[in-house]
Amino acid sequence: MxxxxxxxxxxxxxxxxxxxxxxxxxxxxxxxxxxxxxxxxxxxxxxxxxxxxxxxxxxxxxxxxxxxxxxxxxxxxxxxxxxxxxxxxxxxxxxxxxxxxxxxxxxxxxxxxxxxxxxxxxxxxxxxxxxxxxxxxxxxxxxxxxxxxxxxxxxxxxxxxxxxxxxxxxxxxxxxxxxxxxxxxxxxxxxxxxxxxxxxxxxxxxxxxxxxxxxxxxxxxxxxxxxxxxxxxxxxxxxxxxxxxxxxxxxxxxxxxxxxxxxxxxxxxxxxxxxxxKELLEAEKDLSLVNLNLPPAVLPSSTITAQKIIPKSDLIETVNTKPALYAAGKFDNWIETDYELEGISDAEFNYIRTLMDAFKQK
CATH class of the missing domain: 3.40.50.880 (Class I glutamine amidotransferase (GATase) domain)
Known part of the structure; x- marks a missing residue:
């Protein structure tokens, strides 16, 4: 203030x-x-x-x-x-x-x-x-x-x-x-x-x-x-x-x-x-501490941004349940439009979904 x-x-x-x-x-x-x-x-x-x-x-x-x-x-x-x-x-x-x-x-x-x-x-x-x-x-x-x-x-x-x-x-x-x-x-x-x-x-x-x-x-x-x-x-x-x-x-x-x-x-x-x-900032902090123990095969191979990853229809329910706009790559713009999954492998997308689901259960 x-x-x-x-x-x-x-x-x-x-x-x-x-x-x-x-x-x-x-x-x-x-x-x-x-x-x-x-x-x-x-x-x-x-x-x-x-x-x-x-x-x-x-x-x-x-x-x-x-x-x-x-x-x-x-x-x-x-x-x-x-x-x-x-x-x-x-x-x-x-x-x-x-x-x-x-x-x-x-x-x-x-x-x-x-x-x-x-x-x-x-x-x-x-x-x-x-x-x-x-x-x-x-x-x-x-x-x-x-x-x-x-x-x-x-x-x-x-x-x-x-x-x-x-x-x-x-x-x-x-x-x-x-x-x-x-x-x-x-x-x-x-x-x-x-x-x-x-x-x-x-x-x-x-x-x-x-x-x-x-x-x-x-x-x-x-x-x-x-x-x-x-x-x-x-x-x-x-x-x-x-x-x-x-x-x-x-x-x-x-x-x-x-x-x-x-x-x-x-x-x-x-x-x-x-x-x-406050809830968003705490969500960001919580996500940074999540240990998913994921196998190496599903780890993202490059920096992933909202413009390339997240369709709103896939994540809106998760985010509304407990907001996490900045989860797993700082998805600042997810709410503005539905993004196409361009250039993202199935393993990378599954990694993001798994991370979001893990946060939802916390």
Whole structure:
């Protein structure tokens, strides 16, 4: 979890709410406890000395989930961007809040969409725009698609109420490109009046299929300058990732102050994904210790990769029984498609199947 060093009390105090929200989600919804690892984002900068950088990266790699909370100012910006890239590429569960939301979008713009890949300053100027007026207080977030993790976590509600405190917004000009490349903005805010109320025409924005969602977003992004309302991207989710989620608002626990608070849905999703990540890492460790006592004839003759070995239909039952995505050769991409068994001998394939079956029985 991204944060400055634990020894300095002022830093941990400033993110006490993040710990509180995480603990509530863990205890009430996931029946587990959270151990927090604090990392100074400045320690991930390229200019940092080698020992400090490696220590910070080690903590990042050991984590099961990452939170990048809101912040003011630019210190550590490069480190935050690097954290976003790490979580996206390594498929680490990630929750970006406020600045963490904005950096998640900017990192995607740079490294996936090719928007000013060599300049953080220019990509920020291009992807974000300053509204010149803070969007503060509680506002309505509108879900645009049912194909959303947070839509499910919020109880399949079309509208939710969350708190904003931001002045910079995602430039809608680039949103269709981001969606096309896999970063979906599943929740938005639209203020049509000074008091933040929405018109009746905004009640039916939900699309029940992918084509309808894309069409809705295209139309909203094309018309935002003409109709004058503020179009605010509020939630993003990355496709083909266990949990890479960003929210521009500040998630909160629901409650009336008299009864126990209900956990915040974005944190529930993060904790559940982190538990799954923990299971995967333990599975990888377990498999490395398995001694199958196989005869030499079935040992693989060369490095075997997922692209050459594993058809999804053969292993999906095994993996669902006890996840082991990294088993016997790090099968990072098995879930994306069915692979043909090209250039693999029967002995090599049987070796892989035997290894997976042995793990299934552990």
């Amino acid at each position: 991204t944060n400055p060093m634990k020894e300095n009390e002022i830093y941990t105090d400033s993110y006490e709410s993040m710990q509180h929200l995480s603990n509530i989600a863990a205890e009430k919804s996931c029946q587990c406890k959270v151990e927090f690892l604090f990392i100074r984002s400045q320690d991930l900068d390229d200019e940092t000395n080698v020992e400090t950088y490696e220590a910070a990266m080690k903590l990042l790699e050991e984590s099961h989930g990452i939170i990048v909370p809101g912040a003011i100012g630019s210190p550590g910006f490069k480190g935050v961007m690097k954290t976003c890239k790490f979580a996206r590429e390594k498929k680490k569960p990630y929750l970006g809040i406020a600045l963490g939301f904005q950096c998640g979008v900017m990192e995607f713009a740079q490294n996936i969409c090719g928007i000013y890949p060599d300049s953080n300053q220019k990509v920020e100027e291009e992807v974000l725009f300053d509204t010149k007026k803070s969007r503060r207080g509680q506002h309505t977030v509108i879900f645009l698609t049912e194909n959303s993790k947070l839509f499910e976590l919020y109880g399949r509600k079309n509208f939710i109420e969350e708190r904003n405190w931001n002045q910079k917004e995602i430039n809608p000009v680039h949103v269709p490109l981001f969606i096309k490349r896999g970063l979906k903005f599943v929740g938005i805010g639209i203020d049509e009046k000074e008091n933040g109320e929405r018109s009746q025409g905004l009640q039916n924005l939900m699309s029940y299929d992918e084509a309808g969602y894309i069409k809705t977003m295209d139309e909203l992004c094309k018309s935002y300058r003409k109709t004058a309302p503020l179009l605010s991207m509020q939630i993003f989710e990355l496709q083909d990732h266990p949990y890479y989620v960003g929210v521009l608002y500040g998630p909160k626990c629901s409650g009336d102050g008299l009864h126990p608070a209900a956990p915040s849905p974005p944190f529930i999703g993060l904790i559940k994904a982190a538990l799954h990540e």
